[in-house]
Amino acid sequence: MTPIVGRAAETEALEACIAAGRHVLLEGPVGVGKTALARAVCAGLGRTIHRVDGDGRYSEAKLVGHFDPPAVLAVGYRPENFIAGPLVEAMQSGGVLFINELNRMPEGVQNVLLPTLDEGRLTVPHLGVILAKPGFTLVATQNPTEFVATGALSEALLDRFELVRLDYQGADEEAVIVLQDARCSPTAELVAAAVALVRATRHDPRIRRGASVRAAVAIADIATRLGGDLVRAAQIALPTRIELVDPGATPLAGLVDDLAKKAPVAARG
Ligand SMILES: Nc1ncnc2c1ncn2[C@@H]1O[C@H](COP(=O)(O)OP(=O)(O)OP(=O)(O)O)[C@@H](O)[C@H]1O
Numbered sequence: 135m136t137p138i139v140g141r142a143a144e145t146e147a148l149e150a151c152i153a154a155g156r157h158v159l160l161e162g163p164v165g166v167g168k169t170a171l172a173r174a175v176c177a178g179l180g181r182t183i184h185r186v187d188g189d190g191r192y193s194e195a196k197l198v199g200h201f202d203p204p205a206v207l208a209v210g211y212r213p214e215n216f217i218a219g220p221l222v223e224a225m226q227s228g229g230v231l232f233i234n235e236l237n238r239m240p241e242g243v244q245n246v247l248l249p250t251l252d253e254g255r256l257t258v259p260h261l262g263v264i265l266a267k268p269g270f271t272l273v274a275t276q277n278p279t280e281f282v283a284t285g286a287l288s289e290a291l292l293d294r295f296e297l298v299r300l301d302y303q304g305a306d307e308e309a310v311i312v313l314q315d316a317r318c319s320p321t322a323e324l325v326a327a328a329v330a331l332v333r334a335t336r337h338d339p340r341i342r343r344g345a346s347v348r349a350a351v352a353i354a355d356i357a358t359r360l361g362g363d364l365v366r367a368a369q370i371a372l373p374t375r376i377e378l379v380d381p382g383a384t385p386l387a388g389l390v391d392d393l394a395k396k397a398p399v400a401a402r403g
C-alpha cells in the first residue's frame with residue numbers, strides 16, 4: 135500500500151468519521167488522492183474495503199446482488215442462490231463500502247442507499263431484510279460538481295453524509311508523491327520541474343481543468359526516458375489530462391510549450 139504523504143488533517147477527519155460510524159463523502163478533483171487516502175485510512179483502522187466504481191450504467195442489481203437465474207429456475211428463490219453485491223457484502227461483514235464517483239451512478243441506484251445509510255437496513259425482494267453489522271460505513275467520492283457533466287447528489291442523500299474535502303497539496307508534498315510513484319528514478323530537478331508545470335496548468339486562464347499529480351509522475355518518468363526533455367514529455371502527458379476553456383482558440387501544442395518552458399522558473403519560485 136502506498137504510504138500517504140501529508141494529509142494529516144484529512145486523515146484524522148476521515149478516521150474520526152469512520153470510527154464514529156458516520157458515512158463520508160470525499161470530495162476533490164480528479165487525481166487529488168481520494169482513493170489513496172480512503173484505502174490507507176481503512177487499512178490503518180484494519181477495516182476491509184468493498185469497492186465499487188460508479189458509472190451511468192451501474193445497476194441496482196450489481197450494487198445489492200442478484201439471484202442466480204438457473205438456480206432460481208431449478209429450485210426457486212432460496213437464500214443460498216443469492217449472489218451478494220458489494221453493498222450486501224459490506225453490510226453483512228460490517229465493512230467499509232467504498233463507492234468511487236457516487237454522483238455518476240443513476241439516481242435509482244443512489245436511492246437504494248437512503249434507508250441503508252439511515253437505518254442500516256435494506257429490503258431485498260425474495261430475500262428479506264438485511265441488517266448492517268456494526269461498523270458498516272459508506273465512503274463515497276465525488277469530483278466537485280462544476281467539473282462534471284453528471285448531476286449532483288440529491289439533498290436527501292447529502293443529508294446522510296459528512297464531507298471531507300481534498301484540495302491539491304503543496305509543491306513539496308507533490309514532489310514526494312512523484313518520487314514515490316515514479317518508475318524511472320527521475321532526478322530531483324526533473325521532479326520539481328514536472329510538479330511546477332502541472333501546478334501551472336491549474337492557474338492558466340486558458341485551462342478549465344488542470345492536471346493532477348498523476349500527470350507530474352508521467353512527465354517525470356517520460357522525460358527521464360527522453361534524456362530530460364520536459365517539453366516533449368509534457369506534450370505527450372498533458373493533452374489527455376487537461377480541459378481547455380476554448381479548444382478552438384487554444385492550440386494545445388503552443389500551450390504545452392508555454393507551460394513547460396515556464397516550469398523550471400516556477401520550480402525555483
Ligand atoms: N497524499 C498522497 N500520498 C501518497 N500518494 C498520493 C497522495 N495523493 C495522491 N497520491 C497518488 O496519486 C495518484 C492519484 O491518487 P488517487 O488515485 O488516490 O486519486 P483520486 O482522487 O482517487 O483520483 P480519481 O478522481 O481519478 O479517482 C495515486 O497514484 C496515489 O497513490
Ligand SMILES: [Mg+2]
Nearest residue numbers: 168169170234
Ligand atoms: Mg479514485
